[in-house]
Amino acid sequence: MTPSQKSRRILVVEDEAIISRDIWQQLIALGHTPLGPARTGQQCLEMTDQLHPELVLMDINLRGPMDGIEAALVIRTQFGLPTIFLSAFNGDASRERAELASPTGFLSKPFTENELASAVQASFSDVDVQPQ
C-alpha cells in the first residue's frame, strides 16, 4: 500500500460465500478492514447502520427482494456513503440501471487486487476517477 492509501473500513456485500471470502482476503491483503459480509440488501442496510463502514463493496445481482442497486440507492441517500459495484462483466445489462445509484466505481468480477486497490482509492479521491 502506498503511503497515500489509508486503511478503510469496507463492508462486503456478496451472496456467494466463497467469493465473499476471496474479496475479504483481498481487502486484508491490501491493508483494509473488511466488514460483514452481508448476504442480502436488507442485511447490508443493517450492517451499514451498525458497523459504520466508510465504503460499501456491493454485488449488483443480489438474490432476494432488494437487489444491490436498490440497496446502494438507500446507502447513498441515507448514509451518504460511496459504493463500488461488483458486476458479472462489463456488458452487464443492469449496469445502466446501476448508474442511477451514482457508484464511485464498477468492478467486473473476477477482478484483481490491482483493480480493487485503484477502485477503493478512487472512491476517496476528490477527482471523479472511473476505474476500468
Place this chain on the structure above:
Amino acid sequence: MEIAFGLRGLFVVNPSLGRRDFDQALARLEITGRYPEIKNVAFTRHVTAQEKDAFERQVRQDTSVHPLGYPKFAVYPPGDRSEYFVADYIWPIRGNEGIQGLDISAQPANLASMQYSMRTGKPVASGPFNLLQEKDHRTGFVIRVPVFSAPRDPGSGQAVSTNFLGSVAITLRVFDLLAQLNREGKQTGLLFTLTDQGSSIVDFAQTTRLPLYESTPSSLTQGISYSREVDMYGRRWKLDFVADSTFSSDSERRAPGLIGAGSAVISLLLGLLVTLLAKGQSSARARALASDEARQEIEERWKFAIEGSGDGLWDWDVPKEKVFFSLRWKEMLGFADAEIADDFKEWHDRVHPDDLAATMVRVQAHLRGSTPLYISEQRMRCKDGSWKWVLARGKVMSRAATGQPLRMIGTHTDVSDRRSHAQALELSLKDKEALLKEVHHRVKNNLQVVTSLLRMEGRRSTLTEIKDVLGDMQGRIRSMALLHGLLYQSGTYAVVNLGDYVKELAGQAFSSQVRNNGSVQLKFDIASVQVDMDQAMHCGLLVNELVSNCLKHGFPDGHTGVVTVRVQPAPDGKLWQLRVTDTGVGPPPDFKEKFSDSLGLQLITDLADQLEGALEMTSFPARGLEVTVTFKIKEAAIAAQTQ
C-alpha cells in the same frame, strides 16, 4: 334547405364529421353558382360546460383545413354558461372569420329557438337581421336544422338533447331568394311586402315588425290588397300585397279554377318559398326503398352459403353500431340464437382484453380504407368463460359519398386447434431458452467460485512456483467463465462476438498480471465477427495463453512496451486471423525446442489444432514475438450473423 338536410345526413352517418369533410362537402355543392341566395353555411356545435376547454383546445389544433389551425380560437362572448352553441365549421371562412367561436346562446331570442329545435328536432328560422357584407338589400335570416348523432325516435319526445350535436345553419339573403320570382316574371303587376312579426314558438315580446322584403315600388296604385300571415319555421311572416289587374288576370291564367286572386298569389308565393327551401330529400328516400326487396333475397342466399362452410357471419351497420350475428357465429362461442343481441357491444365486449387494442387498430385501419381487407386473430370469451381463438376476416361493402363506411361484412373462423399447437411449441421453445440461459448463468457462477478458490489457495502458498501455477489456472478458468457470461447475456446462447470476447478477456488477463505501473500497454486491432461457442472457447483460451505468455516472458526487469491483440480477416478475405504481438525482449530463437514441455506452449499448439487453424510463431530477437493463428469460421456462426 336541402343542403342543410344533406349536411345533417353527413353528421348522422359520422357524428365526428371533421372540418375538412364539411368543407369538401360544401365545395362539391357549388353553392355560389347554384344557390346565390345562400350567403354562408355554418355548423353550430352544442358544447357543454365540461366540454368547453377540450373543445377550444381541439379547434385550435385542428389543421385539417388551415395549416396553422386556429391558435386564437375561443368561445365568445367570454363567460361561464351551462351550455354553448358555438359556430364551429363555417363556409366560406373568408369574410366570416369573425363568426367562428360565436356562442349564440348569449342572444336570448336565438337561444330560445335553438333550444326549441333541440327539443323538437324541427328546423327553426331566425328573425331578420342585416347582412353586413351586403351593400344593399341587406336583410337576411338563418334557418337552422338540428343535428343528432343518431336518428331520433319519433315516439319519444323527451331526452333528445343527449345526442344533440348542434345545428347546420344556413344564412339566406331575402332579396336573392325572392329575386327568383322576378326572374321568372312572377312579380309582374304585384307590389308586396314581407314582414317578420316575431316568433311563433316562444313568447318574446317583439314590438317592432321587421321588414323582410319590399318589392320595387312601381306606379301601381290601384288594385286589390291582401294580407296573410304564415308560419315560417317558427317565425310569423306577414305578407301584404297589392295586385293590379295584370297580375290578377295573369295568375288566373296560370291557375284557372282558383277562386280569388288572393289565395292564388299566396299559394304561389308560399309554394315557391317552400319548394326553394325544402326540395330534395324525399326522392332519395324513395330510391332507397325501391331496391330493398331484391337485395334482401340475394343476401339470404350468400348468408346461407357462408353458414354452410362452418364459419360464423357478421354484418355490421357501422353508423348504427348494429350487427347481425349468424347462428353459427353465436354457436361458436356456445350461445343460442336468442342469447346474443344485434349490438356491436356483443362482439366488442367478448374480445380478450389483451387482444382488444390490436384488433381495434385493424378494424379502424380497414374502416379508414388503409387496408384492403380486415384480418385479425383474437381470443373471444365463450359462454362458459373459456377463451377461443377466432380468425376474423371482413370487408367494408358500402361507403357514403364522403368515404364513411356504412356496412361491413365478415366471417369468424374457429382457429383454436391451430393456435393451441403453435402456442405449445412457442412455450416449449421459451422453456428451452430459459433453461439454456440458466445453465450458462450457473456455469459462469461456478467457474467464478473456482477462480476464487484458486486465488485463495494461491494467497496462502509461500512457494512462488505454486502461486504462478494457481495464477495460470485462474486465468484459464476466468476465460471460460467470461464466455458463459457473454453467452448468458447475448440472448442467442449459441454465438458470441469474438471481438468483444477477446477484448474483455485480454483486458482481464492483462490486469491480473501487471502491477499498475503502466510499463506495458495493451492495444487492440479488432473487427467484429460472430463465432460459435466452441470456436469462441478455443480462441479465448488461446488469447489468454498468448497474452499471459507475453507478460510473463516478454518484459523482464521493468522493460516497457506494447502487447497488441488483433482479430482481422486474413488477406485472402475468407479466413480469419488471430494474432498476438509484443514489443518485448523476444524469446531465444530455439524457444520451441527449449520450452517444448511447457504447458502453455502445448496448449497453444493444441488449441490452434482444434480450431483447424495454421499456427505461426515468429521470434524477432530483441524485438518481441508474433503468434498468428489463421482459421476458418464455422458456417453455422456465419449464418447466424447474417440473420
